[in-house]
Every structure is written in structure tokens, then in C-alpha cells.
Amino acid sequence: xxxxxxxxxxxxxxxxxxxxxxxxxxxxxxxxxxxxxxxxxxxxxxxxxxxxxxxxxxxxxxxxxxxxxxxxxxxxxxxxxxxxxxxxxxxxxxxxxxxxxxxxxxxxxxxxxxxxxxxxxxxxxxxxxxxxxxxxxxxxxxxxxxxxxxxxxxxxxxxxxxxxxxxxxxxxxxxxxxxxxxxxxxxxxxxxxxxxxxxxxxxxxxxxxxxxxxxxxxxxxxxxxxxxxxxxxxxxxxxxxxxxxxxxxxxxxxxxxxxxxxxxxxxxxxxxxxxxxxxx
Amino acid sequence: xxxxxxxxxxxxxxxxxxxxxxxxxxxxxxxxxxxxxxxxxxxxxxxxxxxxxxxxxxxxxxxxxxxxxxxxxxxxxxxxxxxxxxxxxxxxxxxxxxxxxxxxxxxxxxxxxxxxxxxxxxxxxxxxxxxxxxxxxxxxxxxxxxxxxxxxxxxxxxxxxxxxxxxxxxxxxxxxxxxxxxxxxxxxxxxxxxxxxxxxxxxxxxxxxxxxxxxxxxxxxxxxxxxxxxxxxxxxxxxxxxxxxxxxxxxxxxxxxxxxxxxxxxxxxxxxxxxxxxxx
Amino acid sequence: xxxxxxxxxxxxxxxxxxxxxxxxxxxxxxxxxxxxxxxxxxxxxxxxxxxxxxxxxxxxxxxxxxxxxxxxxxxxxxxxxxxxxxxxxxxxxxxxxxxxxxxxxxxxxxxxxxxxxxxxxxxxxxxxxxxxxxxxxxxxxxxxxxxxxxxxxxxxxxxxxxxxxxxxxxxxxxxxxxxxxxxxxxxxxxxxxxxxxxxxxxxxxxxxxxxxxxxxxxxxxxxxxxxxxxxxxxxxxxxxxxxxxxxxxxxxxxxxxxxxxxxxxxxxxxxxxxxxxxxx
Numbered sequence: 001x002x003x004x005x006x007x008x009x010x011x012x013x014x015x016x017x018x019x020x021x022x023x024x025x026x027x028x029x030x031x032x033x034x035x036x037x038x039x040x041x042x043x044x045x046x047x048x049x050x051x052x053x054x055x056x057x058x059x060x061x062x063x064x065x066x067x068x069x070x071x072x073x074x075x076x077x078x079x080x081x082x083x084x085x086x087x088x089x090x091x092x093x094x095x096x097x098x099x100x101x102x103x104x105x106x107x108x109x110x111x112x113x114x115x116x117x118x119x120x121x122x123x124x125x126x127x128x129x130x131x132x133x134x135x136x137x138x139x140x141x142x143x144x145x146x147x148x149x150x151x152x153x154x155x156x157x158x159x160x161x162x163x164x165x166x167x168x169x170x171x172x173x174x175x176x177x178x179x180x181x182x183x184x185x186x187x188x189x190x191x192x193x194x195x196x197x198x199x200x201x202x203x204x205x206x207x208x209x210x211x212x213x214x215x216x217x218x219x220x221x222x223x224x225x226x227x228x229x230x231x232x233x234x235x236x237x238x239x240x241x242x243x244x245x246x247x248x249x250x251x252x253x254x255x256x257x258x259x260x261x262x263x264x265x266x267x268x269x270x271x272x273x274x275x276x277x278x279x280x
Numbered sequence: 281x282x283x284x285x286x287x288x289x290x291x292x293x294x295x296x297x298x299x300x301x302x303x304x305x306x307x308x309x310x311x312x313x314x315x316x317x318x319x320x321x322x323x324x325x326x327x328x329x330x331x332x333x334x335x336x337x338x339x340x341x342x343x344x345x346x347x348x349x350x351x352x353x354x355x356x357x358x359x360x361x362x363x364x365x366x367x368x369x370x371x372x373x374x375x376x377x378x379x380x381x382x383x384x385x386x387x388x389x390x391x392x393x394x395x396x397x398x399x400x401x402x403x404x405x406x407x408x409x410x411x412x413x414x415x416x417x418x419x420x421x422x423x424x425x426x427x428x429x430x431x432x433x434x435x436x437x438x439x440x441x442x443x444x445x446x447x448x449x450x451x452x453x454x455x456x457x458x459x460x461x462x463x464x465x466x467x468x469x470x471x472x473x474x475x476x477x478x479x480x481x482x483x484x485x486x487x488x489x490x491x492x493x494x495x496x497x498x499x500x501x502x503x504x505x506x507x508x509x510x511x512x513x514x515x516x517x518x519x520x521x522x523x524x525x526x527x528x529x530x531x532x533x534x535x536x537x538x539x540x541x542x543x544x545x546x547x548x549x550x551x552x553x554x555x556x557x558x559x560x
Numbered sequence: 561x562x563x564x565x566x567x568x569x570x571x572x573x574x575x576x577x578x579x580x581x582x583x584x585x586x587x588x589x590x591x592x593x594x595x596x597x598x599x600x601x602x603x604x605x606x607x608x609x610x611x612x613x614x615x616x617x618x619x620x621x622x623x624x625x626x627x628x629x630x631x632x633x634x635x636x637x638x639x640x641x642x643x644x645x646x647x648x649x650x651x652x653x654x655x656x657x658x659x660x661x662x663x664x665x666x667x668x669x670x671x672x673x674x675x676x677x678x679x680x681x682x683x684x685x686x687x688x689x690x691x692x693x694x695x696x697x698x699x700x701x702x703x704x705x706x707x708x709x710x711x712x713x714x715x716x717x718x719x720x721x722x723x724x725x726x727x728x729x730x731x732x733x734x735x736x737x738x739x740x741x742x743x744x745x746x747x748x749x750x751x752x753x754x755x756x757x758x759x760x761x762x763x764x765x766x767x768x769x770x771x772x773x774x775x776x777x778x779x780x781x782x783x784x785x786x787x788x789x790x791x792x793x794x795x796x797x798x799x800x801x802x803x804x805x806x807x808x809x810x811x812x813x814x815x816x817x818x819x820x821x822x823x824x825x826x827x828x829x830x831x832x833x834x835x836x837x838x839x840x
Contacts, residue, residue, distance in 0.1 A: 291747060302619075353792075409807055
């Protein structure tokens with residue numbers, strides 16, 4: 001029991017909401033070690049919440065309890081769940097697609113639907129718009145502190161019953177790979193694809209080469225350049241485009257000390273396709 | 281002694297100021313559990329500081345020590361105080377109105393003026409513009425760690441001597457309630473009134489009904505619509521207006537997945553009055 | 561061993577990067593007490609990183625381990641180092657100038673180059689763009705937890721071998737002092753000089769006097785006013801200019817409840833010189 005409890009939300013830190021979650025959790029057990037992924041998820045963006053969970057949880061120890069609250073349907077009849085990943089971590093979240101990437105990349109070992117008649121902060125029955133504090137944070141705190149176990153959460157569900165968003169599969173052929181822009185590394189403006197580094201290697205692409213990159217938005221060309229594939233940003237001049245392996249070992253694009261997303265006006269999601277081809 | 285120490289300020293997190301407060305506090309006792317309400321209070325906005333304290337402290341355990349530093353008068357002759365609330369929490373703050381809402385809603389059991397000749401970080405006598413670090417953070421840390429007790433802070437004051445800002449009282453009559461816009465839920469743009477849910481219930485208003493809402497700014501009409509009163513946001517379409525009970529159990533207004541404050545150009549404060557009337 | 565580990569970076573908190581650093585560090589030792597200076601350093605701004613370290617570390621206890629990652633050269637051949645300051649703190653950072661102010665103000669007792677063949681998170685060899693997680697955070701965590709000691713970091717270097725940015729020296733004469741604008745207190749827009757309060761005192765300048773302030777940008781006059789030198793902001797009306805001693809005991813300029821940097825369009829760096837002269 002490492003007592004690690006990690007929050008994620010779209011609540012922001014400008015006011016008291018996140019602090020209320022902390023307070024309720026520390027009221028359960030003041031020795032909990034509460035940390036966070038981010039509270040700056042774009043409001044209501046379940047896709048981004050799903051990606052940030054996937055991006056982050058692999059760096060945390062087994063037994064860590066995550067609570068992710070991007071919950072536009074709060075108070076409606078969407079389910080609340082806790083999942084245990086194949087790596088032994090727990091994720092507490094509304095069942096609205098937030099588990100899409102983690103289910104695909106880490107695997108879900110078991111799912112339980114939260115029984116809110118027993119897993120709800122005392123005296124919170126009249127509150128209907130803040131399950132992050134009243135249900136998710138409170139339940140996460142009781143799991144991380146060992147007061148309850150996974151089996152106390154509620155009834156088992158089948159992993160297949162979880163709501164998941166559609167994911168695109170990357171494809172490779174000799175000297176070429178194709179996929180989509182999965183997300184932005186928003187602080188720097190780098191763009192991250194869903195193409196694993198290893199798929200590029202298997203198809204004969206490696207750092208040191210020049211690569212032709214074509215990006216389309218719903219089939220309309222948005223970017224076409226031959227650029228260096230490098231192990232690090234400063235291999236190109238400041239302001240230059242570079243293809244690199246990101247920290248999760250997927251192909252990614254950067255402007256050295258600039259924003260690729262802004263300079264080239266590139267978005268993300270299933271409509272943003274990318275093709276990479278080795279120059280011959 | 282739960283060793284919980286919770287900071288609030290208008291310092292922002294872009295640079296080192298908050299970290300200096302942490303460092304001084306952890307120099308007092310490295311095992312302190314320091315958390316925060318927010319450091320994004322609008323600079324110098326004592327009203328907002330007061331509201332965020334009220335919004336948050338009820339979610340934290342008894343014995344928690346809060347330090348709130350929105351302090352435009354730093355270095356002048358404004359007093360520094362520690363109050364003990366009726367619920368057994370301590371709040372360390374300049375005496376400038378920051379305790380307005382907490383005094384009204386939670387009750388102040390006792391007040392002591394900080395004697396800065398003994399409650400000041402060593403070697404900080406030449407610093408006059410950072411009492412957050414030198415006096416408030418340091419004193420809060422010594423209280424939370426148990427090195428000093430409440431009686432060691434300084435002389436008792438009468439709660440009536442505290443500087444408090446004027447608060448408006450909500451009013452109810454059959455099928456109607458009136459009050460003011462107390463604050464914004466800034467991250468989402470929801471607007472929160474000072475009208476308790478229970479006052480609406482006592483006057484016959486409940487979720488499921490249509491309610492006519494009129495908002496005036498210094499007597500000039502700013503908004504007039506009949507909108508649904510619902511338990512949750514997604515009861516109306518995305519972009520629709522909805523009246524709901526907020527997490528503190530006060531009446532509030534939201535645009536589903538949008539900003540009520542921006543869409544309808546609504547502010548907050550005693551000049552922003554609101555009347556709600558059940559449709560007949 | 562106080563187990564304090566303090567991070568600084570230009571990563572922002574909008575997404576998962578900082579959380580990955582936390583996760584790897586807490587995987588080393590879940591009882592580490594991780595805090596932060598800021599993650600909002602202007603991207604790639606090594607000067608600002610250097611200043612924020614200097615601004616902050618003096619408030620933290622001896623034995624604290626700092627990890628500063630502003631690292632535009634990540635993956636290239638820039639060195640990675642750990643320094644021990646004269647005050648017994650450790651700083652883990654790329655050797656790119658981030659230690660400039662700390663070396664000048666606190667003194668460097670010893671420097672070791674990180675041997676990345678042994679000080680690198682397990683299974684991170686294929687990652688080349690996130691040394692903050694893989695090398696700096698991991699090594700900082702192992703130092704703060706006591707798993708390794710300073711001597712286990714790698715070979716000794718001479719402090720003179722460190723890359724340092726050029727610093728300007730302030731000068732004083734009777735009734736006058738000269739220096740540069742070293743940094744902004746960005747959240748409030750105050751501007752901070754490199755002129756110690758004590759140098760002003762030694763040359764006969766003290767709070768209560770009127771001071772003529774001239775600021776030039778590369779030799780072109782940007783500001784000239786006689787303004788009060790005061791112990792606190794509220795000595796002048798809201799909107800008024802004031803000279804004061806900042807929390808680090810350097811001369812600084814503020815607009816009371818406003819932004820001096822914005823109102824007067826003032827930058828920072830070695831091109832922004834400032835002269836202060838006592839009115840006679």
C-alpha cells in the first residue's frame with residue numbers, strides 16, 4: 001500500500017473545486033500522498049482525458065489509484081466505474097470513454113460499477129453536480145488508504161461493457177507508415193501521432209534519414225515537406241521542422257523552439273491523417 | 281494533529297514566490313502536508329479570497345490550518361490575525377475582509393492578533409513586502425506542526441473587531457426568491473448566487489420546474505428568461521441555459537458546456553441582483 | 561535526510577509531462593516529499609530558470625534536492641550535472657547556464673557530471689527527448705531518498721568548467737546606484753534590479769526619500785521619473801509608481817496594484833540598464 005492517489009480533471013486551479021476534492025480525500029486519511037496528472041484538460045474533452053491517462057499512468061508505480069473526472073454527464077444516468085489495469089493500477093472515473101486509450105494500450109483486468117449508495121461522502125446526498133468530490137475523490141481516497149478494497153466498490157461488469165471511443169490503427173509498409181495525429185503536446189505545440197516508433201523501425205525508417213511528411217485534414221492537404229528524422233530537437237536550426245520519437249516512443253513532429261501546431265495550423269483527432277515516407 | 285497546512289494567495293505559480301512560502305514552512309517541519317486552495321485569486325481581490333475560503337474550508341478536516349494571503353496593504357498598519365472557526369479550523373490572514381464569508385457561514389470562535397515580534401521567520405526583519413512568507417506562512421507552519429498553539433499567536437481580539445465586507449441577505453416569498461450574484465465559478469463560467477437551495481425549497485421552488493430569471497446590474501436589466509431548473513447540466517441541450525443547485529447548495533446558473541458569464545455578459549458583486557420566480 | 565525534492569521546468573501543467581516526472585520519482589521512493597518552484601518558466605529561457613533557482617532555494621532547508629529542467633539542448637552533447645552549493649543543497653540540471661545566479665550568489669562547493677550509464681531510469685534507453693523524467697528526475701529522486709550519495713553521481717568536475725551566462729555588476733557612488741533590470745516579478749508586473757538594498761544604503765539612499773529613476777534600453781531612454789522610495793506599496797495611491805526593497809533585498813519598482821512592466825513597457829536583461837539618484 002503506497003497510498004498514492006493521483007487526480008485528473010477539467011476543473012482548473014483558479015478556484016476552490018480541486019481543493020475541495022483534496023479536503024474530502026484527506027479527511028478520509030490525512031496521510032494520503034495526493035498528486036495530479038493535470039486539472040487543465042480542455043473542459044468536457046473526454047478524448048484528451050483518455051489520452052492523458054494513457055500518457056501518464058505508465059510512469060507511476062503499481063497500486064497507484066487514479067481519479068479522472070471529465071464528466072459532462074454528471075448527475076445523469078451515466079455509470080461510475082473503477083477499473084483495474086493489467087499492471088495493477090486502479091482508475092476511478094465516469095464510464096464515458098475516458099478509458100479508451102488505457103484499455104487499448106495497458107489492458108483492463110476487471111471493472112466494477114460504483115455502488116453510490118455506499119461509496120459516497122457522508123452528507124453529500126443533496127449534491128448532484130460534483131461527483132468528483134462526492135463519489136470519485138472519496139472512493140479513490142478510500143481505495144488508496146486501504147479502507148476499502150476493489151471488491152467493495154460494487155458489482156463486476158464485463159470490460160466489453162465499458163464505453164470506448166473509436167481508435168484508428170496505424171499501418172506500415174516498406175519505407176512508409178500511416179496514422180493519425182492523436183494529440184498535441186500542448187505546452188510546446190508539438191504534435192504526436194499514433195504511430196509507434198517500432199512500426200517505423202520495422203518498415204525501415206530510422207533517425208538520420210530525410211522523411212517526406214504529408215498531413216491531411218479530412219482529405220485536404222494541410223502540410224507536405226521533406227524533413228530530418230532526428231533523435232533530438234537541436235539537430236535542426238531554431239525554427240526548423242523535425243520528426244522525432246516522443247517520450248512514449250511514438251513518432252512526433254516539432255518546430256525547434258517553436259510550435260508546430262501553430263506555425264502549420266495543425267489540429268488533432270481522427271480527421272487529421274498523416275503519411276510518412278522515406279526519401280529515396 | 282493532522283499536520284495539514286493549506287495555502288491561498290494571489291501570487292500565481294509562474295515564478296518562485298509560492299515556493300518560497302513552501303520552503304520556509306518545510307524548514308519549520310519537513311513532514312508538514314502542504315496543499316492549496318488556489319494561488320490564482322484575482323490580484324488584490326479580497327472579496328474573491330473571502331469567497332474561496334468559504335467555498336473550500338468546509339471540505340477539509342477539523343484542525344486544518346489555512347493561510348490566506350491577498351494583501352494589498354502589506355507592510356502598512358493593517359493587522360495580522362489568526363481565527364479559530366466554530367468547526368475547529370485555524371485561518372491565518374491579514375485583517376482586511378478576507379474572513380467575511382467564513383465569519384458569516386461558519387462562525388468565528390476566537391481571534392488573536394499575530395505578535396510579529398515573536399511570530400516572524402528568523403532573519404526576515406528587513407523584508408517588508410512578503411508577509412506571506414515571513415509571517416503568515418511561517419506562523420501557519422508552526423501552528424500546523426504543533427510547535428506553537430493558538431494561544432501563542434498573540435493577544436485575543438473580539439470577533440467584532442475584525443474588518444468584514446458588507447454582505448447582502450437573500451429573501452424569499454411564496455414562489456419567488458431574490459439575492460445577488462455572489463461569485464463566478466470562473467473555470468466554467470457558471471454564476472453562483474447567494475440564495476441557499478433550502479430557501480428556494482421553503483418557497484415552493486424545486487427541480488423539474490420552469491423558472492423566470494431576471495438579473496439586473498445596478499438596476500438595469502441584463503438578463504430575462506424562463507429556463508429549466510434541473511438537477512444536472514445535461515438535462516438541457518449543449519448551449520442551453522439551466523438553473524441548478526451548486527456544490528455548496530446555492531442556486532446557480534449555467535450554460536451546458538458553455539460560459540453563462542460570457543454568453544450573457546454577467547458580472548458579480550452587490551450591484552448584480554437576481555430574482556427568480558416560478559412560472560405559473 | 562528530509563526527503564525534500566523540488567522540481568522546476570518549462571513543461572507547463574496542462575498535460576502529463578510533469579506528472580510522469582513525479583511518477584518515476586515516487587516509483588523510486590513513494591515517501592519522497594515532492595514540491596515545485598514553478599513549471600511555468602518561459603520555454604527555453606535559461607536565464608529565467610537561473611534566476612528562479614536563485615530566488616527560491618535560499619528559502620528551503622539544507623539537504624533539499626532541486627531538479628531544474630529547462631533544456632533546449634536535450635539529447636545533444638550538453639553535459640548533465642549535479643552541484644552542491646555552499647549551503648549544502650543539491651541541484652540537478654543540464655549544464656547550460658541554469659546555475660549562473662546560484663553560483664554567483666550562493667557559491668558552488670562541488671560539481672559532478674552525471675554518468676548516465678548508471679543514473680538513468682530502467683528501460684528508458686530508447687527515449688532521447690525527456691531527460692527530465694529519465695535522468696534528472698530519477699537521479700534527483702535517488703539522491704533525495706538516500707539510495708545514492710553525491711559521490712555516486714559521476715566524476716568530479718571543476719566549478720570553473722560549468723557553463724555560466726555573463727552577469728553585470730551593480731555600481732554605487734555617493735547618492736547614486738546603477739545596475740540592470742534582472743527579471744520581472746511576472747505575476748504582478750514589478751521589475752527587479754540587480755542592485756542590493758545594502759548598496760543603496762551604503763551610498764546614502766533610504767526609504768522615505770524621493771529618487772530619480774532613469775531606465776534605458778540599449779542606451780535609449782525608456783523611463784525617467786522622480787518617485788517615492790517606500791517600505792510598502794500602499795504608501796503611494798493605487799496606480800502610482802514606487803521604488804521598494806523586494807523580498808530578496810534588491811531594489812525594485814512597482815505600480816501600486818498595477819503592472820510597472822506593462823504600464824511603462826519595460827523589459828529585462830543586460831540591455832535594460834537603470835540609474836537611481838537621490839533628489840537633492
